[in-house]
Amino acid sequence: GDSVTQMEGPVTLSEEAFLTINCTYTATGYPSLFWYVQYPGEGLQLLLKATKADDKGSNKGFEATYRKETTSFHLEKGSVQVSDSAVYFCALSANSFGGMRFGAGTRLTVKP
Amino acid sequence: EAQVTQNPRYLITVTGKKLTVTCSQNMNHEYMSWYRQDPGLGLRQIYYSMNVEVTDKGDVPEGYKVSRKEKRNFPLILESPSPNQTSLYFCASRSGLNTDTQYFGPGTRLTVL
Numbered sequence: 001g002d003s004v005t006q007m008e009g010p011v012t013l014s015e016e017a018f019l020t021i022n023c024t025y026t027a028t029g030y031p032s033l034f035w036y037v038q039y040p041g042e043g044l045q046l047l048l049k050a051t052k053a054d055d056k057g058s059n060k061g062f063e064a065t066y067r068k069e070t071t072s073f074h075l076e077k078g079s080v081q082v083s084d085s086a087v088y089f090c091a092l093s094a095n096s097f098g099g100m101r102f103g104a105g106t107r108l109t110v111k112p
Numbered sequence: 113e114a115q116v117t118q119n120p121r122y123l124i125t126v127t128g129k130k131l132t133v134t135c136s137q138n139m140n141h142e143y144m145s146w147y148r149q150d151p152g153l154g155l156r157q158i159y160y161s162m163n164v165e166v167t168d169k170g171d172v173p174e175g176y177k178v179s180r181k182e183k184r185n186f187p188l189i190l191e192s193p194s195p196n197q198t199s200l201y202f203c204a205s206r207s208g209l210n211t212d213t214q215y216f217g218p219g220t221r222l223t224v225l
Contacts, residue, residue, distance in 0.1 A: 051211040089155065100155075104153060
């Protein structure tokens with residue numbers, strides 16, 4: 001069935017470092033892909049999304065490109081801040097089932 | 113303000129005592145779902161509903177029930193909770209298309225003793 005695999009971490013970076021969190025997926029058909037972020041004690045918030053191949057989602061300096069050929073949707077940011085410390089989830093949504101499938105989450109800690 | 117609300121936010125109960133977690137959305141969304149979040153497993157879908165009176169099982173439905181009598185409400189029912197249902201629960205909603213953003217509630221932390 002459809003599934004998402006993401007780099008589990010935890011990931012610890014210094015402020016202004018480059019961030020990559022890997023995400024790959026398995027799906028039949030053409031899923032939509034999402035990155036959600038969860039700050040401590042809160043629910044999930046959409047960070048960015050892409051709904052078709054070669055689309056690039058971007059928000060708050062984060063980017064991810066929907067790569068159908070490598071079935072990937074890696075999250076990147078050029079210069080992380082302490083305020084980016086959170087758990088990041090990659091997810092997919094497809095017509096073949098009624099919800100979203102999530103990766104296990106990657107905890108990011110950014111140190112000053 | 114567009115939002116998904118859940119109650120209670122925290123609940124400690126004992127094995128076998130029936131409980132209900134409420135969920136409500138004010139965005140007129142057709143689609144609603146429940147997830148549980150466990151360390152190392154991410155979020156797993158329990159049940160979802162495509163519209164009023166239409167519900168279906170997700171990936172981990174055992175031990176849970178849901179109902180969708182009104183468009184805005186989607187309660188999660190644990191008829192006989194067990195310790196393995198201790199988890200963080202999220203309700204979510206979106207409009208009909210799978211390309212649309214899913215909006216999440218703040219979460220309910222449930223502990224079953």
